Amino acid sequence: MTTAEIRNDQEILDRASLDDVDAISAFNADPDEVMHAVEDQAEAIFTWDYEKGSRPRLDKLYEKAKVSQWNAQTDLDWSIEVDPSRAFNIFTESSEVNTGHWTEHPDSPARNWGDKEWEQFSLESFGWRISQFKHGEQGALLCTAKIVETVPWIDAKYYAATQVVDEARHVEVFEKYLDEKVGVRYPVNPHLQLLLDDIINDSRWDMTYLGMQIMVEGLALAAFGLMHQVTTEPLLKKLLRYVMSDEARHVAFGVLSLQEVYADMTSAEVLERQEFAFEAGVRMRDRLLQQEVWDRMGCDVKKAVKHGLNIPEEDQIFQQLLFSKIVPNCKKLGLLDAGDGWLRDRFTEIGVIEFEHLEDTGQEYEAFSLDEDVPVPA
Ligand SMILES: [Fe+2]
Numbered sequence: 001m002t003t004a005e006i007r008n009d010q011e012i013l014d015r016a017s018l019d020d021v022d023a024i025s026a027f028n029a030d031p032d033e034v035m036h037a038v039e040d041q042a043e044a045i046f047t048w049d050y051e052k053g054s055r056p057r058l059d060k061l062y063e064k065a066k067v068s069q070w071n072a073q074t075d076l077d078w079s080i081e082v083d084p085s086r087a088f089n090i091f092t093e094s095s096e097v098n099t100g101h102w103t104e105h106p107d108s109p110a111r112n113w114g115d116k117e118w119e120q121f122s123l124e125s126f127g128w129r130i131s132q133f134k135h136g137e138q139g140a141l142l143c144t145a146k147i148v149e150t151v152p153w154i155d156a157k158y159y160a161a162t163q164v165v166d167e168a169r170h171v172e173v174f175e176k177y178l179d180e181k182v183g184v185r186y187p188v189n190p191h192l193q194l195l196l197d198d199i200i201n202d203s204r205w206d207m208t209y210l211g212m213q214i215m216v217e218g219l220a221l222a223a224f225g226l227m228h229q230v231t232t233e234p235l236l237k238k239l240l241r242y243v244m245s246d247e248a249r250h251v252a253f254g255v256l257s258l259q260e261v262y263a264d265m266t267s268a269e270v271l272e273r274q275e276f277a278f279e280a281g282v283r284m285r286d287r288l289l290q291q292e293v294w295d296r297m298g299c300d301v302k303k304a305v306k307h308g309l310n311i312p313e314e315d316q317i318f319q320q321l322l323f324s325k326i327v328p329n330c331k332k333l334g335l336l337d338a339g340d341g342w343l344r345d346r347f348t349e350i351g352v353i354e355f356e357h358l359e360d361t362g363q364e365y366e367a368f369s370l371d372e373d374v375p376v377p378a
């Protein structure tokens with residue numbers, strides 16, 4: 001068996017340490033970029049084994065996807081009026097999120113803000129979140145199109161083709177919401193772009209699944225769930241409910257496909273997957289610092305990033321919850337404990353290991369289904 005060589009943070013993340021404030025805040029998006037090209041380095045695979053249903057769980061997912069389609073233009077009530085500064089505002093008394101670290105702490109770049117600034121911040125932050133959802137959805141659209149080409153199994157090609165349609169609809173629906181209801185938009189977050197580039201650039205087909213289906217979509221499913229729970233804006237609530245019913249299938253697709261692939265890997269190959277999962281987790285944590293919003297609000301970005309990294313553990317629940325789907329899914333795939341628990345240690349370091357006991361999402365899509373009249377799990 002090949003001996004696995006463990007790489008350090010510098011090699012995995014291309015920076016001195018996990019919380020390297022200078023490196024994290026040095027990233028700047030190019031606001032004038034209109035197109036972004038990435039080499040996808042993969043072979044398109046034909047298969048001559050057309051036997052439908054030889055992977056029954058993927059076949060079931062495909063059949064479910066075909067009868068779960070919806071139309072972003074006609075299934076939502078676009079006549080609803082939206083106040084975007086109140087649609088998702090966690091800086092209100094009714095919110096259960098403790099925001100004292102930003103509103104009261106002496107090191108906060110926003111400690112002198114009044115109601116007017118916080119209202120503006122909520123609007124900017126909301127526009128930023130929906131914009132990043134949209135850019136992430138485009139990443140999913142490209143990744144799933146790549147999976148159609150690269151995965152060798154016919155049941156997976158069939159299913160992935162339905163996901164391409166789903167993701168096109170998600171880009172469409174978030175863009176329509178931004179355009180008609182929010183009016184504040186942001187370019188792709190540089191940490192998110194870095195991650196999407198890495199995922200698309202990798203030639204190995206299972207890495208597309210791990211990066212997109214498990215990590216990016218796992219975080220998206222949790223983020224949509226949180227926003228769905230908090231918002232009282234009816235159009236957004238329904239829109240998220242619809243998107244989540246699709247995303248739960250997408251995450252299940254990743255879990256069901258990778259289980260089979262990882263079972264036969266060497267420890268060196270598994271370690272590479274663990275490192276990739278960790279790197280993706282860090283990029284997504286960095287993205288959540290929303291440095292472009294602080295910049296647009298006229299704050300010192302480095303100071304805001306540093307302050308964002310120093311949130312006391314008891315107030316981090318909101319950020320941590322975003323990993324609530326990722327950690328149990330990595331566990332189900334055997335990635336947490338392989339190689340002496342390397343990934344377990346790293347997830348402990350970024351404060352998200354506690355979710356390992358939650359249910360994985362291999363089957364959860366049935367509970368998210370639009371024809372189920374049950375409360376949606378967050
Ligand atoms: Fe999506």
Ligand SMILES: [Fe+2]
Nearest residue numbers: 140217247250
């Ligand atoms: Fe998706």
